[in-house]
Amino acid sequence: MWLCGLLICVSLCLRGTASAQQWPTETPPRPLPAHDVSFPPYQVQTLPNGLQVVVVLHHEQPAVSMRLLIRAGGSSDPKGKLGLARLAASLLDQGTTTKSAQELADAIDFIGGAMGTGAGTDLSYLNMFVMKDSFDLGLRMLSDMARHPAFAPQEIDRQRQQILSSLQVSFEDPDYVANAVFDRLVYGFHPYGLPQTGTPQTISGITRDDVVAFHRRNFAANNAILAIVGDVTAEEAFAEAKNVFGDWERRDVPATAFIEPPDPTRRVVVVDKPDAVQTEVRVGHIGVPRKSPDYMALNLAIRILGGEGSNRLHQVLRTERGLTYGAQASFDTLKWSGDIEAETNTRSEATGEVLRLIVDEFWRLQRERVSERELGDAKAYLTGSFPLTIETPDEIALQVLNVVFYDLPLSDLQNIRERVNAVTADDIQRVARAYLKPDRLSVVLVGNAAAFRSQLEGVGFGQFETVELGNLDLTAADFKHDKPAAGGRLQPISYQLPSPPPPSFVPEEGAKAKALLDRVVAAKGGLETLRGVKSFTVVSMAPARGPDGSVAQVETTTILQYPNRVRVDIRFPTVTVQQVYDGAHGWTRDPTGVHEVGAPDLRFIEMNFKHDTISLLLAAEGGTVRARVLPDVKDDAGRMYQTLELSASGLDPIVLSIDSASGLIAKQTFVPGPGQPIVEERFSDYRAVDGVQVPFLTTAHSGGQRLGERRITDIKINAPIDPALFKRPGL
Numbered sequence: 001m002w003l004c005g006l007l008i009c010v011s012l013c014l015r016g017t018a019s020a021q022q023w024p025t026e027t028p029p030r031p032l033p034a035h036d037v038s039f040p041p042y043q044v045q046t047l048p049n050g051l052q053v054v055v056v057l058h059h060e061q062p063a064v065s066m067r068l069l070i071r072a073g074g075s076s077d078p079k080g081k082l083g084l085a086r087l088a089a090s091l092l093d094q095g096t097t098t099k100s101a102q103e104l105a106d107a108i109d110f111i112g113g114a115m116g117t118g119a120g121t122d123l124s125y126l127n128m129f130v131m132k133d134s135f136d137l138g139l140r141m142l143s144d145m146a147r148h149p150a151f152a153p154q155e156i157d158r159q160r161q162q163i164l165s166s167l168q169v170s171f172e173d174p175d176y177v178a179n180a181v182f183d184r185l186v187y188g189f190h191p192y193g194l195p196q197t198g199t200p201q202t203i204s205g206i207t208r209d210d211v212v213a214f215h216r217r218n219f220a221a222n223n224a225i226l227a228i229v230g231d232v233t234a235e236e237a238f239a240e241a242k243n244v245f246g247d248w249e250r251r252d253v254p255a256t257a258f259i260e261p262p263d264p265t266r267r268v269v270v271v272d273k274p275d276a277v278q279t280e281v282r283v284g285h286i287g288v289p290r291k292s293p294d295y296m297a298l299n300l301a302i303r304i305l306g307g308e309g310s311n312r313l314h315q316v317l318r319t320e321r322g323l324t325y326g327a328q329a330s331f332d333t334l335k336w337s338g339d340i341e342a343e344t345n346t347r348s349e350a351t352g353e354v355l356r357l358i359v360d361e362f363w364r365l366q367r368e369r370v371s372e373r374e375l376g377d378a379k380a381y382l383t384g385s386f387p388l389t390i391e392t393p394d395e396i397a398l399q400v401l402n403v404v405f406y407d408l409p410l411s412d413l414q415n416i417r418e419r420v421n422a423v424t425a426d427d428i429q430r431v432a433r434a435y436l437k438p439d440r441l442s443v444v445l446v447g448n449a450a451a452f453r454s455q456l457e458g459v460g461f462g463q464f465e466t467v468e469l470g471n472l473d474l475t476a477a478d479f480k481h482d483k484p485a486a487g488g489r490l491q492p493i494s495y496q497l498p499s500p501p502p503p504s505f506v507p508e509e510g511a512k513a514k515a516l517l518d519r520v521v522a523a524k525g526g527l528e529t530l531r532g533v534k535s536f537t538v539v540s541m542a543p544a545r546g547p548d549g550s551v552a553q554v555e556t557t558t559i560l561q562y563p564n565r566v567r568v569d570i571r572f573p574t575v576t577v578q579q580v581y582d583g584a585h586g587w588t589r590d591p592t593g594v595h596e597v598g599a600p601d602l603r604f605i606e607m608n609f610k611h612d613t614i615s616l617l618l619a620a621e622g623g624t625v626r627a628r629v630l631p632d633v634k635d636d637a638g639r640m641y642q643t644l645e646l647s648a649s650g651l652d653p654i655v656l657s658i659d660s661a662s663g664l665i666a667k668q669t670f671v672p673g674p675g676q677p678i679v680e681e682r683f684s685d686y687r688a689v690d691g692v693q694v695p696f697l698t699t700a701h702s703g704g705q706r707l708g709e710r711r712i713t714d715i716k717i718n719a720p721i722d723p724a725l726f727k728r729p730g731l
Contacts, residue, residue, distance in 0.1 A: 038414070039390065039396075039399075039413045039414050040056050040057055040058045040229075040390075040396060041056070041057050042054060042055060042056040042057070042400060042410065042413075043055050043234045043238075044404070044410065045238055047221065047241070047242060047245065047246060048246070049221035049222065049245075049246065049247075049248055049249070049250040050220075050221050050222025050223075050250050051221040051222065051224055051225075051226060051241075051245055051248060052224070052225045052226065052404060053225075053226045053227075053228070053237075053238060053241045053245075054225065054226070054227045054228070054400050054401070054404055055227075055228050055229075055232070055234050055237040055238060056227070056228070056229040056230075056393075056396050056397070056400055057232070057233070057234065058229055058230050058231065058393050058396055059231050060231075061230075061231065061393075062131055062132040062133075062231045063129065063130070063131055063132060063230050063231060063393055064129075064130055064131075064132055064135045064138065064228065064229070064230030064231060064232055064393065065127070065128075065129050065227075065228075065229045065230055065392070065393035065394040065396070065397045066127070066128040066129075066130075066138060066139060066142050066226070066227070066228055066229075066397070067125060067126070067127050067128075067226070067227045067229075067394075067397045067398065067401055068125065068126045068127075068142055068146055068224060068225070068226050068227075069123050069124070069125050069224060069225045069226075069227075069401050069405055070123060070124040070125070070146075070218055070219055070223060070224050071122070071123055071218070071223045071224070071225075071253075071405070072085065072122075072123065072124055072214075072217075072218035072219075072223065073085050073119045073120045073121050073122045073123045073124055073196070074086060074119060074120065074121050074191070074196025074197075075121050075122055075191035075192060075196070075256075075258070075335075075336075076191075076214075076218060076256070077191065077194075077196065077198075078210075078214075080202060080205070081202060081205070081206055081210055082194055082195055082196065082197075082198040082199060082202040082203075082475075083163065083195075083196065083197055083198020083199070083202050083203045083206065084198075084202075084206055084210055084211065084214050085119040085124060085196065085214065086118075086119045086163070086196060086197055086198065087156070087159060087160065087163065087198070087203065087206055087211060088119070088124070088151075088211045088214050088215055089117050089118050089119035089124045089125070090117065090118070090119075090159045090162075090163075091117075091149060091151055091155055091156065091159055091211065092117040092124075092126055092145045092146065092149050093115055093116065093117045093126070093145055094149075094150075094152070094155040094158075094159070095149070095150040095152050095155055096144045096145055096148045096149055096150055097148040097149075097150055098144065098148065099144070100150075100152075101152075101155060104141070104145070107137075107141065108141070111130055111131065111134040111137060111138070112130075112131060112134075113128065113129055113130035113131070113134060113138055114127075114128075114129045115127060115128050115129070115141070115142075115145075117145070119196075121192060121196060121334055121335075122334055122335040122336075122405075123405065124218070126142055126145055126146050127394070128141060128142040129393070129394060132230065132231045132232065135230075135232060135240065136240060136244075139228075139240055139241070139244050140244055143244050143245055143248070146219060146224075147219065147248060149215065151208055151211050151212055151215070153208055156208055156211065160203060160204070160206070163197070163198065163203050164200055164203055164204070166197075167197065167198070167199070167200055167203070168200075170197070171469075171472070174271075174273060174276060174278070174280040174345075174446040174447065175280055175345075177271055177273075177280070177446050177469065177472065178271070178280035178281075178282045178343070178444050178445075178446045179282065179343075180195055180474055181269055181271060181282075181444045181446070181472075181474070181479065182282040182284065182339075182341060182442065182444045183195075183339075184474055184479070185267055185269060185442035185444060186261070186284065186285060186286055186339045186341075186442050187261045187262075187286070187337070187339070188259075188261055188262040189259065190258055190259055190260065190261040190337070191258055192261070192334060192336070192337060193261070194474070194475065195474045195475075199474065199475065217253070217254060218253065220248075220249060220250060220251040220253055221245065221248040221249065221250050222250045222251070222253065223251075223253045224248075225401055225404050225405060226241060226245065227397040227400050227401045227404075228240075228241065228397075229393040229394070229396045229397040229400070230393040256336075258336060261286050261337055262286075263286075263440075264285040264286055264437040264440035264441070264442070265440055265442070266439065266440050266441060266442075267442055267443070267465075268442075268443040268444075268445070268456070268461050268463070268464035268465065269443070269444050269445070269464070269465050269467065269479060270445045270446075270449050270453070270464050270465065270466045270467070271444070271445070271446040271447075271467050271468075271469055271472060271479075272447075272448070272449040272450075272466055272467065272468050272469060273446060273447055273448060273469045274448050274449075274450065275448070276348070276446070276447040276448045277347065277348060277448070278345045278346060278347055278348065278447060279345060279346055279347075279348055279351040279354075279445055279446065279447030279448070279451075279452060280343075280345045280444075280445070280446040280447060281342075281343065281344050281345065281346065281351070281354055281355060281358065281443075281444070281445055282341060282342070282343050282442075282443070282444040282445075283341070283342045283343075283355065283358045283359065283362070283441050283442070283443050283444075284329075284339055284340045284341035284342055284441065284442060285339065285340060285437050285440060285441055285442055286337060286338070286339055286340075287331060287332065287333065287337070287338035287339045287340045287435065288333060288337070288338050288435065289333060289334060289335060289336055289337055289338055290333035290334065290335065290338065290406040290408075291406055291407060291408065292333070292338075294431050294434070294435070295333060296419050296420065296422075296423055297423045297427040297428060297430070297431045298331060298431045298435055299331050299382075300375065300378050300379065300382070300420070300423050300428060301365060301370075301428045301431055301432050301436075302329050302330070302331040302340055303329075303331075303378040303381070303382065304365065304370055304374050304375065304378050304428065305329040305342065305361060305362070305365050306327060306328045306329025306330075306342055306361075307328065307329060307330070307331075307378070308378075308381045308382075308385070309377045309378040309379075309380060309381025309382065310374050310377050310378045310381075311327075311328065311329075312361050312364070312365070313327035313328065313329055313342060313344070313358060313361055314326060314327050314328065316357055316361060316631065317344060317346075317354060317357060317358075321353075321357070323346050323347075323350045323353065323354050323357075324344045324345060324346045324350075324354065325345075326344065327342070327343070327344035327358075328342070328343060328344070329341065329342040329343070330343070335405075335406065340435070340436070342358050342361075342362070344358070348447055348448050348451035348452050349451060349452070351445060351447065351451070351452035351455055352452055352455025352456055352458060352459045353455075353459070355443065355445070355456070355459055355461065356459035356460070359438060359441060359460075360630055360631065362436055362438040362441065363438045363630075363653070363655070364630070364631070364633070365432045365436060366432045366433050366436045366438060366678060367655060367669050367678060367680075368633055369425055369426075369428075369429050370425050370428050370429070371425070371634075372425060375423070375424075375425055375428060379420050379421060379423070382420050383416065383417045383420050383421070386416055386417075399413060400413070433678055439652065439671065443461065443464075446469075449466055453466075460647075465478065465479070467479045467480055512629050513627045513628055513629045513644070514627070516627075516629055516642055516644050516658065517617070517620055517621065517627045517644065518621075519658075519663045520617065520644065520656070520658055520663055520664075520665065521617050521621060522663065523662060523663030523664045523693060524613070524614070524617060524664070524665075524692065524693050525688075525691045525692040525693055526691070527618075527621060529690075529691045529692060530614050530617060530618060530692070531618060532718070533562070533614055533692060533717055533718065534561065534562055534718050535559065535560060535561040535562065535717070535718055535719065535721055536558070536559070536560045536715065536716070536717060537557070537558070537559050537560075537715070537716045537719045537721070538557070538558045538559075538560070538712055538714070538715045538716075539555065539556070539557050539558075539712070539713050539714040539715070540555075540556050540558065540710050540711060540712045540713060541553055541554070541555060541556070541710070541711050541713060542554070542556050542708065542709070542710040542711075543708045543709075552572070552573075554570055554571055554572055555570075555571045555713075556568060556569065556570050556571070557569045557571075559721060559725060561721055561726075562614075562615070563583075563609075563615070564581070564583040564606075564609050565581065565582055565583050565726050566580070566581050566605075567579070567580045567581075567725050567726060568580075575590065575591050577589065577590045578590075580725075580726055580728070581597070581602075581605050582726045582727075582728075585597070585602075585728070586602055586605060587728050589729065594728065594729055604672070607672065610651050611654060611668075611670060613665065613668075614692075616646050616654065619648070620646055624648060625646050625647070625648045625651065626646070626647050626648060627644060627645070627646055628644070628645045628646075628647070629642075629643070629644060629645075630643035630644070630645055630655065631643065632660075633657065639659075640660045641657040641658060641659060641660060641666060641667070642657075642658040642660055643655060643656070643657055643658065644656045644658060652670065652671055653670070654668060654669070654670045655668070655669045655670070656668055657669075664683075664686055664693060665683060666682065666683060666684075667680060667681065667682050667683070668680070668681045668683075669681075678702065679700065679701070679702045679707075680700070680701045680702065681698055681699070681700050681701075682698070682699045682700075682701070683695035683697070683698055684696075684697045685697040685711075689715050689716075689717055690717045690718070692717060694712070694715060696711060696712040697709070697710075697711050697712075698710045698711075
């Protein structure tokens with residue numbers, strides 16, 4: 001097998017490190033043990049008309065909370081009617097066919113209750129909170145608002161003006177603009193990507209007929225969930241629900257049919273606000289829906305990246321660098337999809353550095369196994385804060401409705417601690433590698449473009465789009481008013497993965513990167529010694545697949561001649577397989593004959609030559625490969641590693657983990673190709689061979705699995721090589 005042989009010569013001969021020093025640590029005290037939490041008893045029934053009713057018993061105070069969810073929100077807005085769901089929901093408590101808005105307000109005040117309505121992305125809702133003795137009256141008011149809204153023209157006009165005034169303020173707010181543009185980048189023209197608050201144009205064009213049609217289409221018993229939580233018995237709650245809502249009409253509700261969000265694509269949009277002194281930064285990509293089986297593990301992973309209980313982003317950007325007042329990452333999960341988003345703001349002159357550090361943390365979470373301490377802290381926060389979310393009837397109702405709405409098992413409310421604690425560090429690494437796409441991040445920067453535009457190329461984002469804030473159109477493919485709006489699936493205009501910036505050292509860290517690079521080169525054998533290496537002849541033991549398909553430990557002889565020729569002889573018990581690449585063509589010879597190597601394998605071979613450590617180090621010293629220092633890391637055993645990233649045009653980042661004591665390379669991580677999992681190669685048993693430090697043992701890992709081990713038994717540097725060894729038989 002051709003690829004096995006090339007990996008042997010590249011992986012074994014040219015990379016590695018020795019043991020690392022143990023470092024003392026200071027850590028905060030461990031969190032206190034969590035108290036036992038039990039969710040109140042609950043029951044669920046579905047009425048004959050299809051209305052789902054959830055009753056939760058909660059007798060700590062003589063009050064009842066009622067929440068009614070409708071499975072239609074902003075994502076259900078018809079084309080050209082963005083904001084319709086929000087407008088319709090805002091009108092539900094502004095008068096019914098039997099009571100005016102003032103009469104409704106007086107009625108709820110008289111019984112000392114509270115009510116509210118609104119719409120989210122996937123749903124609309126009505127809330128009612130009353131004392132126990134007003135339970136029947138409150139439930140009837142809730143039904144009246146949901147089933148018989150007046151949609152009075154004067155109320156529509158009043159709500160419309162409030163929304164338009166709010167939008168005028170929002171579009172001057174960098175925080176709002178950054179979030180809205182980020183959603184469009186991530187979700188494209190999927191409804192989740194469009195502004196569900198509407199735009200001035202769409203809100204102005206909505207008529208009363210539109211509002212009535214939206215209500216008639218979506219407000220039906222079989223499209224709703226009712227939660228009753230409080231000081232009632234299950235029997236009286238279900239009886240009252242049947243009495244009040246039992247005659248609510250059941251109707252055919254249109255099936256939801258959305259286009260798919262676009263695949264993650266590296267795209268950078270700069271919204272220019274010249275008077276800004278800070279830049280709003282958003283970085284992320286598509287995520288998973290709430291019902292994903294990996295929800296809990298990915299939730300904890302993003303908490304480690306930038307959430308409560310851990311927050312690497314805050315540690316790096318605020319505590320260590322002082323670049324912002326705070327940074328966070330959020331994990332938004334909706335009915336059909338979700339997103340992962342890192343956000344912060346910073347002074348204009350630090351924009352490039354902040355963006356680079358955020359992207360580094362995405363790579364770091366995917367590349368390195370999280371520590372048990374970090375994971376434990378995130379778990380402790382999540383399990384410790386859950387009791388705070390079920391303290392009142394209203395909060396309990398919200399938790400129950402979330403579970404029912406997303407079709408999750410109601411047992412999830414009872415066993416949250418067990419589900420959280422079941423997540424392991426291996427699970428975190430698995431989901432980080434499966435779902436995070438550091439090479440395909442959507443980036444939004446809102447601020448004074450003139451103050452940070454020149455920084456972007458130096459941190460790897462030389463290609464970007466600029467949109468003037470006054471010309472921003474969230475419904476256009478290029479975000480600009482002066483181009484026609486586009487519909488359908490978002491296709492970035494010309495923003496495929498850009499080539500890395502011209503090779504150079506980042507100015508503010510150039511000296512540090514050069515010093516670390518020089519240390520690695522010196523530990524490897526020194527610049528002149530490495531320049532003098534022209535070839536390797538290596539004998540090793542490694543797993544290989546024989547002609548019959550079996551895998552066994554076999555002896556392999558690899559001849560590597562710089563700059564780009566390699567021959568591998570794999571000796572099985574009964575046959576020898578030869579694999580050769582002459583710098584342009586590849587062939588293999590086995591008992592069935594001589595075979596040409598196909599284009600995909602040739603690309604893999606060329607990639608491996610680019611990953612050759614000696615070639616990489618010499619190219620970095622010569623300036624054709626860019627070197628960049630990443631934050632130091634510590635493994636679970638307390639060993640400290642310095643980290644150096646090498647990249648260039650046509651070379652995706654390769655991260656070297658460097659032993660802090662010896663300067664030798666302990667580990668190398670890279671992505672072998674688009675959509676493929678990260679490969680991690682670990683090096684040990686270093687020995688000097690003609691002045692070059694060579695790792696005699698290499699182990700390879702990917703996707704949490706060990707791929708194999710290769711051990712050198714003999715090695716020669718610059719031994720004479722017959723050119724005929726690279727000649728194809730028969731030519």
